[in-house]
Amino acid sequence: MAQWDRLMGLPDAYTQQLHELYNRDALPMDVRHYLSVWIEKQEWERAAHDYDLAMALFQVLLENLDIQHSRFVQEESFLMKHNIRRYKQNFQRYLDDPCGLANTILWFLGKEKEILKSADLVEQVECLHVAPEAMEMTSQQDLERKLSGLRNEVQSTLSDLNKLLNKTDDLIDILVKKELVEWQRRQQKACIGAPDNVLLDQLEKWFTCVAGYLFQVREFFGKLDELVEKLTYENDPVKAQKPTMQKRAETLLKDLLKSSFVVETQPSMPQGKGPLVLRTNVQFSVKTRLLVKFPELNHSMKVSVSMDREAPQIKGYRRFNVLGTKSKALNMAESQNGGMVADFRHLTLKEQKAGGGGKGVSDISLSVTEELHIIYFDTVFEMKGVSVELQASSIPVVIISNSSQQQSAWASVLWFNLLRQQQKYDTCKVTWSKFSKENTPDTFWVWLDGILVLVKTYLEDLWRDGLIMGFVNKGKEKSLLKKKQRGTFLLRFSESVIGGITFSWVEITITGAPGVKTVRPFTKADLCQxxxxxxxxxxxxLEAENIPENPLLYLYPNTPKDEAFGKYYSEKTGSDRKYIRTKLVFVSKEDTLEAKSPMSFDMTRGEGLEPMNSLCEEAAEQNQSPASPLETFHPDPMLSDSFAATDDELLRFLNSPNSFDDSGSDILQDEAGLLDCGLTGYNCLPQQSCGSIFQ
Known part of the structure; x- marks a missing residue:
């Protein structure tokens, strides 16, 4: 019991001594009463010799008086408000001598102890003369008081333990439903080209830490079980509350463990275009990881691989067998950072032979590249009496049997991972059928993929530097250029030639009006030369007088050509060359539209072969393709209204991370627009074919 509380409970004789003690202004009784808890906790004896500590306590004392003054203002206690203000003014005299204040308070506390000691001595003497019955009553009351205090401490411990479980529940909820889901979405985006960070080291630290705490809680409950078996009593709170809390701790631990087994590296072939596209009878690799890393589990947990456990009942849907080493132990040796991983490096898939050609439940017709298959990984966590079956699953993969199917397979992967947030595609400007399935001369995806390959192979630097406008149709091109000076040109992708890029420029016509001319698209056949x-x-x-002229002067909007492209020029001017240099150039005749072959110019004579590329007006390509991709789906050919992004960002994103990791694209950085894109239940992804996704 606090010293001041004991003084308040003394008989009147001792209370009178207390009044006489505080009948002075050095330490008013009001201050001693309202600040009793704080005063008794301070080290006044040390403060009497330590100026810094004394000054700090002096300042805190004044602050506490301000707090009490504010309280009395709210309670409208005029007298106490007045007294507290006066006490604070009196204490100001210790501003230059805080150690004196410490000595004063120390003296008062010593006098209080003398009063208590005197009262205790009298009480002990009186106890010697108390009747046995009174002594027994006092002993029982004291015992009851101690038992009550013990029960309160037990209940307080159980309450603290319940609070700990509540906080652990909240923490697991953040780890599993937020941090892990965000990592899964980053991994999903990285699989289709986004330069996202997919490292698991930090998540592993968090999962391991929380799991360790829960194992300690289990051990604590185990000790409580032993104590309850040895001793219990009626209305024992431990016996009543422990089972519920123990069950909750077990549930939290198992939930955490079930979410801790993930696919760290998604299935991929060494020479594939990207992950998630596998080919039968060709080796692929995949890596799983346990985020709860306990060294004692090294090499003790076996991971097994399986395929399409509950394949959809769709007619013609293929089944596969997984061949190779299908069982590996989780270990820390195969990970560069010491993670608990099982790295499957030499798995292959073999299609099962049809067993009777039975008809599926659904009559949906799927092509090979529209089927989505899921690879499952199973293991059992066993440690300190805890046994939990764990399962992880890959992002759905597309399985092909021929390299010619690679392009269509990658279209399915992109569609699933980029646009799967759309439950209905009625509002999409490009439906799945038009994107990759419709059997027109060339699908939108074939057109777009041709551009991706062209950029990655031949135009990467120009694209990164923003010199290629790229996705703009002829109508928009014409409206942009006709406002510019003669010789202004822009670079755009062809709408009719797969994997083609062209340029158009402003030319002044005979009437003096600006016109737009476009050269026939260049493809890899040209750019490889x-x-x-x-x-x-x-x-x-070549103009009418056969005088060659370069019509390209300013890159749109007004950058001089050599300023924009000069750093890429492989040949520098100068007169110190040993030989006369030659080069290939493209020449068009202004009065003809016929394609010619490449021309080798003698740099000194200007003679060479016939020109190669034809010159055409801005509508020349339109005659070849009445419904070009940019005309049909402009301005956002692949995105729905809820997933808006510019076309150049889309191209950067769809290409591989090695090509555009520095492009600054933010097509997938807006998490607000992608928060719901993650695969629900990622560690146990529900079986789903492309039939339900692409319809």
Missing amino acids: IPFHEIIRGYQI
Whole structure:
């Protein structure tokens, strides 16, 4: 019991001594009463010799008086408000001598102890003369008081333990439903080209830490079980509350463990275009990881691989057998950072032979590249009496049997991982059928993929530097260029030629009005001979007098051509060359539209072969393709209204991370628009075919 509380409970004789003690202004009784708890907790004896400590306590004392003053203002206690203000003013005299204040308070506390000691002595003497019955009554009351205090401490411990479980529940909820889901979404985006961080080290630390705490809680409950078996009593709170809390701790631990087994590296072939596209009879690799890393589990947990456990009942849906080493132990040796992993490096898939050609429940017709298959991984966590079956699953993969199916398979992967947030595609500007399935001369995806390959192979630097406008149709191109000066040109992707890029420029017509001319698209057949920047540098047209002229002067909107492309030029000017240099250039005749072959110019004579590329007006391509992709789906050919992004960002994102990791694209950085894109129940992804996704 606090010293002041004991003084308040003394008989009147001792209370009178207390009044006489505090009948002075050095330490008013009101201050001693209202600040009793704080005063008794301070080290006044040390403060009497330590100026810094004394000054700190002096300042805190004044602050506490301000707090009491505010309380009395709210309670409208005029007298106490007045007294507290006066006490604070009196204490100001200790501003220059805080150690004196400490000595004063220390003296008062010593006098209080003398009063208590005197009262205790009298009480002990009186106890010697108490009747046996009174002594027994006092003993029982004291015992009851101690038992009550013990029960309160037990209940307080149980309450603290319940609070700990509540906080652990909240923490697991954050780890599993937020941090892990965000990592899974980043991994999903990285599989289709986004430069996202997919490291698991931090998640592993968090999962391991929480799991360790829960194992300690289990051990604590085990000790309580032993104590309850040895001793219990009526209305024992431990016996009543422990089973519920123990069951809750077990549930929290198992939930955490079930979410801790993940696929760290998604299935991929060494020479594939990207992950998630596998080919029968070709080896692929995949890596799983346990985020709860306990060294004693090293090499003790076996991971097994399986395929399509509950395959959808769709007619013609293929089944596969997994071949190779299908069982591996989780270990820390195969991970560079010491994670608990099982790295499957030499797995292959073999299609099962049809067993009778039975008809599926659904008559949905799927092509090979529209089927989605899931690879499952199973293991059992066993440690300190805890046994939990764990399962992880890959992102759905597409399985092909021929390299010619690679392009269509990658279209399915992109569609699933990029646009699966849309439950209905009625509002999409490109439906799945038009994107990759419709049997037109070329699907939208074939057109787009041709551009991706062209950029990655030949135009990467130009694209990164923003020199290619890219996705703009002829109508928009014409409206942009006709406002510019003669010789202004822009670079765009062809709408009719797969994997083609062209440029258009402003030319002043005979009437003096600006016109737009477009060169026939260049493809990889051209760019493998001459880099595109060299084509732009040396491109010429032959006017009526057969005088070659380069019509490309300013890159849209107004950047001089050599300023924009100069750093890419492979040949520098100078007179110190040993030999006369030659180069290939593209030349168009202004009065003809016929395609010619590449021309080798003698740099000193200007003679060479016939020109290669034809010159056409801005509508020339339109005659070849009445419904080009950009005209049909402009301006956002692949995205729905709820997933808006610019076309150039889309291209950067869809390409591989090695090509555009520095492009600054933020197509997938807006998490608000992608928060619901993650695969629900990622560790146990529900079986689903492309039939339900692409319809």
